[in-house]
Amino acid sequence: MKRITCAPRPHWQQLAEHLGFHFHSINNAPYWDETAYYQFSLQQIEHDLEAPTAELHQMCLALVDQIVKDETRLKQLKIPEFYWNMLAESWQQKSPSIYGRMDFSYDGKGPAKLLELNYDTPTSLYEAAFFQWIWMEDQIRAGQLPESADQFNSIQDALIERFKSIAAEDKTFSAPLYFASVRDSIEDKGTTDYLRDVAHQAGWVTEYIVLEDIGWTTDSGFVDLNNSPIVNLFKLYPWEFMFHEAFGPFIPYASTRFFEPPWKSILSNKGILPLLWQAYEGHPNLLPAYFLDEALAPAPGWVVKPLFSREGANVALHTQNGEQVFVDGPYTDAGWIRQACQPLPNFDGNYALIGSWVIGNAAVGIGVREDASLITQDSSHFVPHIIL
């Protein structure tokens, strides 16, 4: 696994804007970064990332099957009891899921270690599925990359197929599929617009609605701004937030079909990491992890994380060598876990994190993000990769 610097394409920012990529830079700081790329061998991709991702995904599904019936573990995950039936039903009905992202610490040599599952609202999808593909085709055409270069990325094809197969088995297909994200996030709107685009390519009629504009009527359930019923809803918004908001209690009574489905809330919770370790202790791609009753400063070689944080917030890391990193944040009101510390590999001062995408039930691609910190945050850059 190598990090190789290269020349950005001239006018790449104009291309990005033209292709709807409006968050390529955030507050004037670069996010998409094509001054370098990562290079993997096919063996590294297939053996160390693709296969373990598929295997871990199946292990997770097997665990969901147990957890939906298990009060003790549902309580450990801090999922409110009010929603337990809804979760169990959505699992038993096999409500389809679209996507998820596993984050790995991987240096090209040892087994990739699972740091987290982002299985409800994973982002960086557009960059991984679309924009890095375009980058590679452009660089091959420009002679900057050999024609034999490849990329572990059939994410867009897989997304379109997934939306098609959901439509084929579905009774509510002729009703529009709404896509919702919060009002004030350009990045979230970009990811949501991209998913809407691929759903559209798969034949769905689609609409966009700002999440805060969703209404509820006693006749029609969840409705849009015209009070038309929302039959199908993709939400880029976490279940664990919705459970605690004003509309939460209505959800089990709504006939809206949600993407991601409610059962995904079990996997998008860091409490799944200790539960995975309990069920599959010693697995080469898992790190030891345990529940904590309260936030503690981690001992050397451990990381403490809240059950529900995002973008590295409230994570405290302590390497074996004594290096300590802490990111502050607002996620202090639910439970905690500790996980063995597997530091991200350092390439010229950049700590690289592999995001491995699962579409439906298949491992179909990766995206690489870098941060100057061992804890990957909002400030991270997305860097493309090739297989050579």
Added chain:
Amino acid sequence: MKRSKTMSLALMGMCPFVITACGEQKQEALIYPSVQVCIEDGKLDAAQCQAEFENAAKEHERSAPRYASEHDCSNEYGASQCYRPSGSNYFLPLLAGYMIARATSPSNYYGGSMGRAHPLYHSRYEPSTWRTPEGYRIGSGQGKVMVPESATRPKVSASSMFRGGFGSQASARSSWGS
């Protein structure tokens, strides 16, 4: 090869739309762009064609999507396809046709007090496809057609109504994408 073979964007970039058909429980309905065409088709008599058109027009006033600006409306329905009803502060798309769905009671086959007359529209990018006020697409046929059953249900008016019940946690914390 471990990557997608082609790449395109339908909505985000500058590409054309691609639409495919749907499949769900279907039922019979009659669709006409005007009272005249309904009369010519001969399935209903002239009085029925006119009465159902008037029902659809009333339903149109009640349930057509409302837009704050002509620009927003035209974006969906096309240039010059929107108007502001006098005395109101919103824009509506022009009524393009009407659908009379088969009644569920066998004794009253089409229309009348047992049936439902629905307003229909054409959208900007699909000028021959019919759309209901809720946005359901029901093909481009005329006369006797089969339509998805869900498209023939009447739009209900909101009796008790709340909005904005999602999103408060996000504004309390700073970010939620992961």
